[in-house]
Amino acid sequence: MKLSVLLLGVAALAVAAGAPAAETPKRGGLLKFAVSAEPPNYDCHANSSFAFIHPVRPHYSTLLKFDAPKYPAIKGDLAESWTVAKDGLTYTFKLRKGVKFHDGSALTSADIKATYDRLRNPPTGVRSLRQASYADVASIETPDPLTVVFKLKKANASMLSNFASPWDCVYSAAKLKQDPKFPERNIMGTGPFVFAGHVAGSHWTGRRFDDYFEKGKPYLNGYVAIFISGAPMVNALAAGEVLAEFRGHSPADRDRLLKALGDRAVAQESPWVCSLVVTFNTKKKPFDDARVRRALSLAIDRWGGAQALSKVALVRHVGGILRPGYDLAASEKELVTYPGFSRDINASRAEAKKLLKEAGVPNLTFTLTNRTVAMPYTPVGVFLIDQWRQIGLNVKHEQLETRLYLAAQQRDKPTFEAALDFNCDFMDEPNLQLQKYLSHDRSAINYAQQTDRVLDDFYDKQSGELDRKKRYAIIRDFEKRALEQAYTIPTIWWHRIIVHHKALKGWHILPSHYAGQDLADVWLDQ
Amino acid sequence: MLRYTVQRILLMIPTLVGVAILVFFLLRLMPGDPVATMLLGDAGGANIPKEVIEQERARLGLDQPLWVQFFKWFFGVLHGDFGYSMWTGKPVAYEVGIRLELSLQVAIMATILAVLLALPLGTLSAIFKDTWIDQTIRVFSIAGLAVPSFWLGMIVILLLLTYFSWIPPLTFTSLWENPWENLAQLIWPALTVGYRYSAVSTRMMRSSILEVLQEDYIRTARAKGVAERWVVARHAMRNALLPVVTVIGLEFAFLIGGLVVTEQVFNLNGIGRLFVQAVARSDYTMIQALVLLVSVFFVLINFVTDLLYAFLDPRIRYR
Numbered sequence: 001m002k003l004s005v006l007l008l009g010v011a012a013l014a015v016a017a018g019a020p021a022a023e024t025p026k027r028g029g030l031l032k033f034a035v036s037a038e039p040p041n042y043d044c045h046a047n048s049s050f051a052f053i054h055p056v057r058p059h060y061s062t063l064l065k066f067d068a069p070k071y072p073a074i075k076g077d078l079a080e081s082w083t084v085a086k087d088g089l090t091y092t093f094k095l096r097k098g099v100k101f102h103d104g105s106a107l108t109s110a111d112i113k114a115t116y117d118r119l120r121n122p123p124t125g126v127r128s129l130r131q132a133s134y135a136d137v138a139s140i141e142t143p144d145p146l147t148v149v150f151k152l153k154k155a156n157a158s159m160l161s162n163f164a165s166p167w168d169c170v171y172s173a174a175k176l177k178q179d180p181k182f183p184e185r186n187i188m189g190t191g192p193f194v195f196a197g198h199v200a201g202s203h204w205t206g207r208r209f210d211d212y213f214e215k216g217k218p219y220l221n222g223y224v225a226i227f228i229s230g231a232p233m234v235n236a237l238a239a240g241e242v243l244a245e246f247r248g249h250s251p252a253d254r255d256r257l258l259k260a261l262g263d264r265a266v267a268q269e270s271p272w273v274c275s276l277v278v279t280f281n282t283k284k285k286p287f288d289d290a291r292v293r294r295a296l297s298l299a300i301d302r303w304g305g306a307q308a309l310s311k312v313a314l315v316r317h318v319g320g321i322l323r324p325g326y327d328l329a330a331s332e333k334e335l336v337t338y339p340g341f342s343r344d345i346n347a348s349r350a351e352a353k354k355l356l357k358e359a360g361v362p363n364l365t366f367t368l369t370n371r372t373v374a375m376p377y378t379p380v381g382v383f384l385i386d387q388w389r390q391i392g393l394n395v396k397h398e399q400l401e402t403r404l405y406l407a408a409q410q411r412d413k414p415t416f417e418a419a420l421d422f423n424c425d426f427m428d429e430p431n432l433q434l435q436k437y438l439s440h441d442r443s444a445i446n447y448a449q450q451t452d453r454v455l456d457d458f459y460d461k462q463s464g465e466l467d468r469k470k471r472y473a474i475i476r477d478f479e480k481r482a483l484e485q486a487y488t489i490p491t492i493w494w495h496r497i498i499v500h501h502k503a504l505k506g507w508h509i510l511p512s513h514y515a516g517q518d519l520a521d522v523w524l525d526q
Numbered sequence: 527m528l529r530y531t532v533q534r535i536l537l538m539i540p541t542l543v544g545v546a547i548l549v550f551f552l553l554r555l556m557p558g559d560p561v562a563t564m565l566l567g568d569a570g571g572a573n574i575p576k577e578v579i580e581q582e583r584a585r586l587g588l589d590q591p592l593w594v595q596f597f598k599w600f601f602g603v604l605h606g607d608f609g610y611s612m613w614t615g616k617p618v619a620y621e622v623g624i625r626l627e628l629s630l631q632v633a634i635m636a637t638i639l640a641v642l643l644a645l646p647l648g649t650l651s652a653i654f655k656d657t658w659i660d661q662t663i664r665v666f667s668i669a670g671l672a673v674p675s676f677w678l679g680m681i682v683i684l685l686l687l688t689y690f691s692w693i694p695p696l697t698f699t700s701l702w703e704n705p706w707e708n709l710a711q712l713i714w715p716a717l718t719v720g721y722r723y724s725a726v727s728t729r730m731m732r733s734s735i736l737e738v739l740q741e742d743y744i745r746t747a748r749a750k751g752v753a754e755r756w757v758v759a760r761h762a763m764r765n766a767l768l769p770v771v772t773v774i775g776l777e778f779a780f781l782i783g784g785l786v787v788t789e790q791v792f793n794l795n796g797i798g799r800l801f802v803q804a805v806a807r808s809d810y811t812m813i814q815a816l817v818l819l820v821s822v823f824f825v826l827i828n829f830v831t832d833l834l835y836a837f838l839d840p841r842i843r844y845r
Contacts, residue, residue: 040564040613040614040615040807041614041615048565125581125585127565127578127581127582128578129565129578131578184615185615199624199697199698199795200614200616200620200621200624200795201621201624201625201795201799201800201803202697202698202795203696203697224697226696226697226793227795228696228793230790231680231791232683232790232791232792232793235683235684235687235693236693236696236793238687239687239691239692239693240691241693241695241696242696401806402563402806403557403558403559403560403562403563403806403807403808404557404558406558406559406562406563407557407558407559407562408557410559410562444576
């Protein structure tokens, strides 16, 4: 059996094992969980970190959300039902009746319109990091207080999933009218928990919203998100001071916690919509030469690396530009035909050496810029350097703290040669994951600096293609070209491991650490 | 004495202005951009248009000439306004204020512990030089110097976890609100930091006493028939305290912002951790305020030390 299939199978079994059987939820209790960083402000639309989502998401609702046990299935959150026109240009949502904001005001379609208008066209001084996701929306109409109609300029295959984005918290239109920046300093949503306090640098608290629209929920009286990281966080889990941390643990921490907690712990595991990629600065020689970039990709034994690294780091899965296991991702049969993904590493390395010789740099020396984030950046960086040494290259590992790392990759004057870059998203969706590979002028997250209109064209085609089979085929064309040109190359995909106390029930692991965190279904068995 | 005091106070002003200028401009020379660090987050900055980044830079005033930025900030500082954190958008004074109580308390507790240990141990060690008492105290104090506080902290945590399945509280409760909860959290870092602090002071006290005991006036006192305990307590200790006071003062000021790793080990929401976070986030206004705060502490502690010198040694105030 192929290794990746075996590992995915094991992961799926682990998820299944972690999934609770049907139990009657108990009400009450205060959930304490760890968050290893802290949000800079309170505005969902302006944030992009799990450090924001984990403490803040329980205060808000979104139009749709992911059905955690059935991911990637979507279910209504504020929307009771919805229809999508056959041409994919009109999305009509019927809202739940009787939904209240935490201040007691009723939610209407005007709140949805105000929220999405703010997202797609933020007023001066307001930041929306998701403007591009809604660029295809032409208008938002509210024919009655419980109906919202989104009209699109052109079909967009990811639009429905976008409405399940955990970042698109629905705000009160009245509050936004008073002050469009109201959400930056205030929390007021329709979610299962009311904001109770934030002590900067220490913790965040929420208490049950008694008028939450799902009757009987939430089960918890409240929660406390404690900002704690590293070894102290693992100690706090082992001592039961916190019951969970929802980003992910390393294999070593998982083993330590399982040993310390015994049958009081549950481990849930899943492939992760996070990948580490190597980006080459195509403005610097010799990385402007596709042969050099492809050779560096060919030299990496991803299959062997995944097996070895999964024992020490939170990476495990070999995949192309989309997460392995996702239905639009390349199958293993297709994958092994791409440069750098062959099972025959000796043949790949022989080709790599030949390409480097042709390019005139058989003994290339360069620097790999990496972050000082131990997991998984350091082990993967060390692994890559070892792989390149095996074809006679001399690579320096430069690990920089985040601000210097980002400075080295700055868009106007990047200084790096090759960098270990990352890409994490809230869902499997080519419109998100492929952006890393788009031309520099079309993507804010492509640091390779290249312009490739062929890739851009493939991207636009797949984005507007509503037929999944046709979309799959276009994505393969995109992937083949992206991996041949190798401006940015995937290394190994992440593997999410969550160890939590057994008393914590109703939480399901997803392939994203951003989704499934509203805590509405979570309860404590104690 | 009044003239001496006024002189010391006046000297503080150019020192702090110099610090303000240095920290402001040195920070701007460092690579790293607060906006990039904040907006790119852990999602690789997905979908962030360039205009948003530029807009944010303008909002924070980073698009203005350096000298304009400096004078705006410095004018604010002169009026007691340290500005807003570039990361959280909250007033810097608020962010520092909520952490200062904890840091001050740990520093005070560690200092009390250090003084209570160092003065008697250092004196005993000197009096009983080369005896088993001296040897034992020397081992104790050299171990305190050799063992990093954070490592000792980790050991303490692991011992508590292993043998009592307990760790100190993760969130801070004020001493005035719940003394038991407060001490349950802060006694451990105070002990680990205080141990190292006491070791430094013990060594200093020992060598200082040994030096003083060789002085002529000590010989005179002994020749006059003054009892040995009075020779030490009234004549030797008072003079031996001068360098120890300096060490205690400097260590105290260091503890306000320097307990970075210890705060991490015990998950303390103190000034040291805020300092590291501010640097990692390129939060210029926060770094500037913290450097100034720590400088003020150093300058004030030095001032108090100078006054203590003058109190302990009359030659200084009459000079």
